[in-house]
Amino acid sequence: MKRIIFFISSLIILVSFNGFSQATQQDIKGSKDHPLLTRMPDFWISEYKEGEFENYKFIGADKKPVIIEGHKYSILYKLNSGAAEPGELKIRRNVQDALKKIGGKLLLDDNFSRFSTIVVQKDNKETWIEVRCFSGSMYRLSIVEREIMKQEIVADASAMGNDITNTGHVAIYGIYFETGKSDINEKSAEAIAQISTLLKNNSSLKLYVVGHTDNVGSVDDNLKLSKERADAVVSSLTANYGILPDRLKAYGVASLAPVASNDTEEGKAKNRRVELVKQ
Numbered sequence: 001m002k003r004i005i006f007f008i009s010s011l012i013i014l015v016s017f018n019g020f021s022q023a024t025q026q027d028i029k030g031s032k033d034h035p036l037l038t039r040m041p042d043f044w045i046s047e048y049k050e051g052e053f054e055n056y057k058f059i060g061a062d063k064k065p066v067i068i069e070g071h072k073y074s075i076l077y078k079l080n081s082g083a084a085e086p087g088e089l090k091i092r093r094n095v096q097d098a099l100k101k102i103g104g105k106l107l108l109d110d111n112f113s114r115f116s117t118i119v120v121q122k123d124n125k126e127t128w129i130e131v132r133c134f135s136g137s138m139y140r141l142s143i144v145e146r147e148i149m150k151q152e153i154v155a156d157a158s159a160m161g162n163d164i165t166n167t168g169h170v171a172i173y174g175i176y177f178e179t180g181k182s183d184i185n186e187k188s189a190e191a192i193a194q195i196s197t198l199l200k201n202n203s204s205l206k207l208y209v210v211g212h213t214d215n216v217g218s219v220d221d222n223l224k225l226s227k228e229r230a231d232a233v234v235s236s237l238t239a240n241y242g243i244l245p246d247r248l249k250a251y252g253v254a255s256l257a258p259v260a261s262n263d264t265e266e267g268k269a270k271n272r273r274v275e276l277v278k279q
Contacts, residue, residue, distance in 0.1 A: 023081040034073055034143050036120060036127060037098055040091055042083035047076035056144050058117050058128050061107040061263050068128045070146030079137035088133035092116050095131040107263055121265055157197035160276065169277040175233060182228035184236060196241035206247045206279040209233050214268035215255040226252030233274055
């Protein structure tokens, strides 16, 4: 009888031990996973912060800091007590692979500091994600969402004239081309008309028209393309607006003079431009 009681008691203890060997922790109140990412199995949220408009210093592809502003999330995950550790490398690889499946681009994977930087373009947002592992049982996601810049015509003759007077050049973001071509899109008419007004109001002004591209494609191809685009702008001004050809000279510099990082779509959009430079 004593043996039976001892066996039953031992069984109860064993069942109780197994039942509590992996304690499932509850996420802190008000926390949630980010819509782009599910969590690693057996992890819970121990810290959660969300801000409508804040910034975070990410490390970009060139290992230099990039400050991104927008809707910010900070989520700290910890492993449930008793669960098997996946290892920090597996955590980073899982996050990377999940984001790559939805178009994410891995900018940096630092094995020494155990973090990765990934950028995702989705639903008119550019989302920057850093996954940083402190061990195989704890990792943090730092995420900032920002709206992708929409190019708008910001050129008018007066503003262009002021920039040229003050700095010797002005970037024009209202001239659009078909992808990979030098054909001017009809949406560019207003910007080119403003350039013609600038030239007509300043009869002694002579300009270099300089084409710029992002870094997609080879430098040689983009040198050719950027020159052809500058030529197209000059041709439009002379043929359609009566500007004398000797007042304009076209050049192309491809991606050799960026004004923003080509690691993001917003940066590429800023780099695709035509600049007017005073001769």
